[in-house]
Amino acid sequence: xxxxxxxxxxxxxxxxxxxxxxxxxxxxxxxxxxxxxxxxxxxxxxxxxxxxxxxxxxxxxxxxxxxxxxxxxxxxxxxxxxxxxxxxxxxxxxxxxxxxxxxxxxxxxxxxxxxxxxxxxxxxxxxxxxxxxxxxxxxxxxxxxxxxxxxxxxxxxxxxxxxxxxxxxxxxxxxx
Numbered sequence: 214x215x216x217x218x219x220x221x222x223x224x225x226x227x228x229x230x231x232x233x234x235x236x237x238x239x240x241x242x243x244x245x246x247x248x249x250x251x252x253x254x255x256x257x258x259x260x261x262x263x264x265x266x267x268x269x270x271x272x273x274x275x276x277x278x279x280x281x282x283x284x285x286x287x288x289x290x291x292x293x294x295x296x297x298x299x300x301x302x303x304x305x306x307x308x309x310x311x312x313x314x315x316x317x318x319x320x321x322x323x324x325x326x327x328x329x330x331x332x333x334x335x336x337x338x339x340x341x342x343x344x345x346x347x348x349x350x351x352x353x354x355x356x357x358x359x360x361x362x363x364x365x366x367x368x369x370x371x372x373x374x375x376x377x378x379x380x381x382x383x384x385x386x387x388x389x
Contacts, residue, residue: 217246218343221271221280223264225253225290228283228327231335235281238336244343249277265293265324269300272321279321281339286326294322298368301360306330311338315345317353 220239224232232250239248251267253259261284268280280302282290287304294302302322303314306329314320323342325335348354 217244218279219246219249219277221249221251221268221277222282223251223253223268223280223290224283224327225261225264225285226258227261227285228290228325229253229255231283231325231327231332234332235283235335235339238339239281239343242340242343261289262293265290265302265322266297269294269297269302269322273297273299279323279342281342282322282324283327283335284324285328287324287329288326290324291322294324298364299361305338305342308338308341311341312345315342315347316351319347319349319357 222232222236222239236248236250239245249271251271252264261282265282268277268282271277272280280294282294282302284290287306291302291304294300300322301318301320302324303310303318303320304324304326305311305314306325311323314323325338327335330338347357349357
């Protein structure tokens, strides 16, 4: 990823106010090529899992470089986005977490909570996030590779299985 970033942004109703302010900030930042808003809107309330998965799929499909998600705490968004294969999603509340999310973990999705940080602080974290780029030759790269490889092997091993039912069978628990 070089040059300007393509960003996907989304929120549930708990993060709508911040999403709108951050979207304006991103739209005026020269480091950003474009901002795609996947919701929610003032008049609708789509649940955070749907918003998070939509945004993460756009990143996973290569149509955007990163996603920024806002809900009440950022936790539900990060968990939901992280379910999309190939996506590493984190919740951040401070500058150290933003730095680690990109430089050490190559997370493509950053989530924040409107109830957890002030808008001023959220904008500062987004500003920092835009300036960071993962270096695939860094000392942490083997750890990222290990995560990616584990996910690929797990996906290959479990393709065609149905989650809980297979887990129960593999643990020796009879299925209903």
